[in-house]
Amino acid sequence: MSHSRLDRKYQAKESPLYETDVWECSDIKCGCWMRKSMAFVTEPRCPLCKSEMVGNMRMLPKVITTAN
Template sequence: MYNSRKKPQDEMVEEVTSIWSCTNDECKGWMRDNFSFASEPTCPQCKSPMVKSEKKLTVLVNTSPNQSKD
């Protein structure tokens, strides 16, 4: 008999992560701090300044060799 149940996925580990949030109230843009190439980035969507914040997100590791802060 065919079992149509899916195997359970591995649990996604979450942690409080540093992010940059857009200061424009009409924009919902944000990015992870460790995926930003500038020390004080501008929003890629609306070009407004961004401020540091925190958000509970799934853990991701940035292994890019190009990752360097200005």
């Protein structure tokens, strides 16, 4: 099977993307980010490097969360 055929099969299963509020690490060398809706505090620190996190938007698939 060719790569282009695999790519088309994968693309057909991809979820639509939505503008999503996220926290991103302020350290350029660190690529850490998290969805704001999944953060435990209102102004988090980066869990990897402990730098400040800044708000931004990303195009991400919708995540459905349930409370148990």
